[in-house]
Amino acid sequence: MVTRRDVLVGGAGALGGAILAGLPLAADTQGAPSAAAPPPAADLTQPLAVPDDPTKVPGAPTSGQGARSPFEAPQRAPTGEIAGSSLTPYEKLTGTITPSDLHFERHHAGIPLIDPARHTLLIHGLVERPMAFSLEDIKRFPQVSRVHFIECSGNGRAAYKTPKPDLTPQKVAGLSANTEWMGVPLATLFRAAGVKPEATWFLAEGSDACMMTRSVPVEKAWDDALVVWAQNGEPLRPAQGYPLRLLLPGWEGNINIKWLRRIELGTQPWYTRWETSKYTDPLPNGTARRFSFEVDAKSIITTPAYPDRLTAGWRPISGVAWSGRGRVAKVEVSTDGGTQWHEAELLGPALPKAQVRFQYMWRWDGAAARLLSRATDETGYVQPTRSQLVAVRGPGTDYHYNQIVGCNVATDGAVTFFGES
Amino acid sequence: MRTRLSMVTAALVLVAACAGDSGPASFKAQDAGAVPGGPGAGQGYALGRSASAADIAAWDHDVAGTGEGLPAGRGTVAEGEALYAAQCASCHGATGEGMPPAYPALVSRSPNGEFTFATDPKAVKAIGNYWSHAPSLFDYIKRAMPLTAPGSLSDDQVYALTAYLLAVNTVIPRTATLDAAALRAVKMPAADRFVPDDRKGGPEVK
Numbered sequence: 001m002v003t004r005r006d007v008l009v010g011g012a013g014a015l016g017g018a019i020l021a022g023l024p025l026a027a028d029t030q031g032a033p034s035a036a037a038p039p040p041a042a043d044l045t046q047p048l049a050v051p052d053d054p055t056k057v058p059g060a061p062t063s064g065q066g067a068r069s070p071f072e073a074p075q076r077a078p079t080g081e082i083a084g085s086s087l088t089p090y091e092k093l094t095g096t097i098t099p100s101d102l103h104f105e106r107h108h109a110g111i112p113l114i115d116p117a118r119h120t121l122l123i124h125g126l127v128e129r130p131m132a133f134s135l136e137d138i139k140r141f142p143q144v145s146r147v148h149f150i151e152c153s154g155n156g157r158a159a160y161k162t163p164k165p166d167l168t169p170q171k172v173a174g175l176s177a178n179t180e181w182m183g184v185p186l187a188t189l190f191r192a193a194g195v196k197p198e199a200t201w202f203l204a205e206g207s208d209a210c211m212m213t214r215s216v217p218v219e220k221a222w223d224d225a226l227v228v229w230a231q232n233g234e235p236l237r238p239a240q241g242y243p244l245r246l247l248l249p250g251w252e253g254n255i256n257i258k259w260l261r262r263i264e265l266g267t268q269p270w271y272t273r274w275e276t277s278k279y280t281d282p283l284p285n286g287t288a289r290r291f292s293f294e295v296d297a298k299s300i301i302t303t304p305a306y307p308d309r310l311t312a313g314w315r316p317i318s319g320v321a322w323s324g325r326g327r328v329a330k331v332e333v334s335t336d337g338g339t340q341w342h343e344a345e346l347l348g349p350a351l352p353k354a355q356v357r358f359q360y361m362w363r364w365d366g367a368a369a370r371l372l373s374r375a376t377d378e379t380g381y382v383q384p385t386r387s388q389l390v391a392v393r394g395p396g397t398d399y400h401y402n403q404i405v406g407c408n409v410a411t412d413g414a415v416t417f418f419g420e421s
Numbered sequence: 422m423r424t425r426l427s428m429v430t431a432a433l434v435l436v437a438a439c440a441g442d443s444g445p446a447s448f449k450a451q452d453a454g455a456v457p458g459g460p461g462a463g464q465g466y467a468l469g470r471s472a473s474a475a476d477i478a479a480w481d482h483d484v485a486g487t488g489e490g491l492p493a494g495r496g497t498v499a500e501g502e503a504l505y506a507a508q509c510a511s512c513h514g515a516t517g518e519g520m521p522p523a524y525p526a527l528v529s530r531s532p533n534g535e536f537t538f539a540t541d542p543k544a545v546k547a548i549g550n551y552w553s554h555a556p557s558l559f560d561y562i563k564r565a566m567p568l569t570a571p572g573s574l575s576d577d578q579v580y581a582l583t584a585y586l587l588a589v590n591t592v593i594p595r596t597a598t599l600d601a602a603a604l605r606a607v608k609m610p611a612a613d614r615f616v617p618d619d620r621k622g623g624p625e626v627k
Contacts, residue, residue, distance in 0.1 A: 082568065083523045109565060122472055122480055130472035137468040142456045161542060187448040192465055203483060210565035213483060222448060262480050271486025273561035276553040277525075277546065280615060282538035290553075292618040325622040379622030388626050394539030 074102055077170055082110040082209075085152070086239075087174025090302045096320065096348065096355050097147070098177035100232045105239045106152050106175060109210035112259055116235075116243040121189075121227065125202070125265035128194030135243050138229060141184045146226065146249065147354045149322045151176035151295050153252035153279055156401035160386065163419025165408070166306055169319075172405060172417065173300045178322070178355035181247055183228030186221040189263075195221075199265035203272075204246050207261040214255045215269035215291070216248065224249045224353075227260065250324030250353035251293040252399070254279055284394040295324030297383050298402035299331050299358070299375035310413040314363045317344075322355040323377035330376050333360040337370035338385075338404070338421065344373070364409065370418055372406035385421040484563070486554030488605030494576035495600040498593075501585025504578055508567045517547070517589055528589050536614050549590030553615050555607035559583045580604070 051057045068074070074092035079085055086105040088098055105111075116135045124130040155175035159167055199218050206212040216225070226247040229236060236242040241258030248255055254274060269275065269291065281289040299321035304310055321331045327350045332341040344358040358373070375383045386403035404421040460466065484490040506515075509527075513519050517528030529547035531537070538544045538551070548558060563579045565571050574582070584599040593599075593607060620627045 079523075081523045109568065109571065122476060124472055124477045124481065130477060131469045132472040132476055133469040140468050141466055142459065185448040189469075192469060205480075205483070209568075209571045210561075211571075213560075213564070224448065264481065264483070266485075268485075268487070270483060270560075271554045271557050273557050273565075276486070276557055276611075276615070277548070277551055282536070283616075284539045286536045287614055287616045288536075288538070288551075289618045289620075290615045292620065294618070294620060294622075296620065377622065380624050381622045382624065382626075384626040392626055396537075396542035396544060397539045 074099075076102055076104065077174065078105070083108050085175060087170045088177045090169035090173055090300065090320070091305050093302065094318075094357070096178055096357050097232065098179050100179065100234070100237050100240070103150075103177040103179060103231075103237070103240060104152070104175050106154075106253060107208065107239070107258075108212060109208050111238050112208045113238065114207060114243060114259060119207075119243050119261065121244060121260060122262045123189060123193045123265075124262075126196040126199035126267070127190075127265055128196065129192075131189070131193045133189065135229060138184055138189075138227060138244065141188050143182055144185060144226065145180060145182045146224075146247075147178065147180050147351050148247065148249045149176055149178040149295075149353065149355045150247075150253045150256055151322070151324075153254065153292075153295075153399040155253075156298075156403070156405075157398070159405055159417070159419045160389070160401040160403060161395070163386070163405075163417065165416035165418075167417035167419065168307070169300055169302045169305045172419075175253070176322075176355075178320070179231050180233070181226060181228040182230035183226045183244075183247070186225040186227055186246070189227060190218075190221050195265055198267060201266050201269050203262075203264045203266065203270050204255075204257040204260060205262040205264075206241075206257045206259040208259050212254075212257055212274070213270065213272045214257060214274055215272065216246075216255065217291075218265070220248055220251070248293070250295055250326075252279060252295060252324075255293060279399060281393065281399050282397050284392075284397075292400060293324075295322070296400060296402040297321070297323035297325070297328065297375045297377040297381050299328075299373040299383060299404075301333075301371055301373050301406055304371070304409070304415045305407055306415050306417045308415040310364050310409060310415060312364050312366050312413075314361060316359045317362050317371055317373075318357065318359045319373055320355040320357050321373070321375035322353070323375065323379075323381070324353055325381065326352045326378040328356050328375055329378045329380075331356075331358040332374045332376075333358070333362075334372045334374070334406075335362055335369050338372050341374065364413075366411060368411050369409040370406060371409065372404055372418070372421060374404050386419060387421065482564070484556050484560035486557045486560075488556040488601065491556055491559065491601035491604060492576045493601065494580050495598055496577050496579070496581025496584050497598045498581075498584045498588040498595050500578075501581035501583070501588075504574075504582050505585050508574075509582070512568060517586070519547075527586055530591050530610070534610060536611065547590065548586055549592060549610060551611050552609050553612050555583070555587060555592070555609055556604055558586060559604060 074089045076086040088104040119135055121133045152175035159172045201215050204214055228245050228247045244260045246257040246260045281292050301319040303318050317333050321328045331344045333344045334341050344360040347357040350356040383404055389403045405419050408416050408418045512524040513527050519526035526545050526547045529545040530549035559579055562582055580599045584597055587593045588595045
């Protein structure tokens with residue numbers, strides 16, 4: 001009996017040769033019975049039995065669905081609850097597009113299972129023509145494709161409130177992600193329904209078990225709001241709102257209503273539970289901001305980061321930056337704890353309300369160092385230090401944490417999170 | 422079952438779409454007049470169907486913070502206390518202390534009405550000190566609670582639970598009965614604490 005292990009490790013031996021000789025036969029006799037059994041398929045998901053020389057054994061056949069190399073196993077960090085989250089593993093990612101299966105999750109009543117054939121988007125209230133759109137209707141309007149980040153407004157809470165040295169990029173910023181979205185401008189649907197001029201707010205409602213509801217100013221629809229059904233080239237994942245999601249570029253994650261089923265136009269906000277008890281920002285003067293939608297500019301170094309251990313020499317300091325108010329204008333990196341700042345290279349175009357990757361080449365000489373990154377957006381807003389943010393919002397404030405963070409590099413190369421900027 | 426628009430209705434929708442086009446700004450290019458191959462300026466796509474009154478009534482159950490949408494019905498604090506023990510306490514605790522972060526605290530009242538959440542990281546936000554509108558409590562309980570059987574409570578039960586939670590937060594007396602008018606009249610302790618977002622970008626950190 002030939003086992004997969006024999007095949008994979010046998011490249012240098014006689015067995016490997018036999019399998020190689022058998023390959024063309026199997027390939028040339030499609031549909032016909034073959035005297036020799038086809039070669040056992042290498043299983044790329046199993047890290048067993050790596051050949052000494054991959055050029056001396058046949059590789060794996062094609063497959064219906066791709067898998068990651070067994071040497072790469074990025075994982076989100078799920079809380080495992082219905083009302084919970086699962087964090088994007090930034091330290092395992094590169095480029096700017098988050099793979100769909102690693103895009104963070106945050107739900108308040110679990111992920112519903114929805115039959116797309118029965119899903120309807122209802123638009124009513126202050127409109128000339130109350131309308132119901134099927135998913136097929138949505139797909140038949142002219143489509144747009146946009147790259148945008150989504151960031152939960154609670155992203156970075158641990159780093160702000162308890163900046164411990166063992167925080168990974170996933171724990172510091174993993175409630176955010178950046179992907180390509182496809183769908184219809186909400187403006188197109190609003191035109192079809194004939195939104196009345198007196199409408200100033202709308203309520204967006206999801207079809208999850210808490211029927212998540214948020215109030216949105218109508219101007220956002222005429223600006224850049226989308227109703228999306230696809231992400232990264234395929235229909236939305238269930239955890240991202242399948243089959244339909246509201247996407248409000250640059251605005252806090254919660255308001256991008258997943259499993260969107262209803263939009264009602266009105267003249268004032270609804271003051272839902274999420275707009276009083278949750279997504280509001282307490283300030284030191286005894287008030288709290290509400291309807292604080294926009295994400296302030298921020299950045300994070302994704303490599304190096306805890307728990308890396310560095311060796312001396314050159315490497316890129318690399319990370320991502322974004323702003324909810326438009327494009328990232330520049331990212332600066334400091335290797336001395338913020339005394340000197342150096343402009344980093346932006347890899348690729350800085351798209352509005354999207355993440356851009358930055359890079360700054362650095363040669364570590366074995367001395368203790370502190371690496372920081374700082375984003376500036378096109379409005380001239382500069383990412384603040386934690387001290388600046390604490391001064392204006394207080395140590396107990398909630399949401400929209402965007403303080404400068406980074407890492408300490410010790411003389412032995414150990415990298416630890418640094419958050420007390 | 423829902424059927425497609427008839428041709429006649431579709432034509433009416435298309436004609437109607439010509440009128441009343443508001444909407445300047447970034448998605449102007451998506452107006453039908455600017456889309457390559459599209460139907461032309463001011464024209465619609467005749468996609469979707471008219472929503473009926475029954476369609477809207479089936480889903481339009483929201484209750485605004487102002488109380489708009491509150492249904493008929495009533496409930497007492499005592500009725501709510503029994504319901505709370507049976508249906509809510511297993512997650513939110515016998516006295517509303519919660520099991521954060523998944524199951525938040527429901528009871529908290531700042532002794533002197535202070536609002537120190539930004540400066541005191543240990544301050545607990547809950548109904549009694551951090552909700553701006555009492556009807557929002559009704560809305561959320563009705564749409565989302567209990568977690569394992571959302572939407573299973575009657576309007577009377579939701580009024581009763583709302584009454585109980587407002588009473589244990591010392592917002593209304595324990596003898597109270599709530600209906601639409603009474604709930605609309607409740608002023609929350611933190612009602613005046615919320616301000617508009619004044620962050621606008623630019624160099625200032627706010």
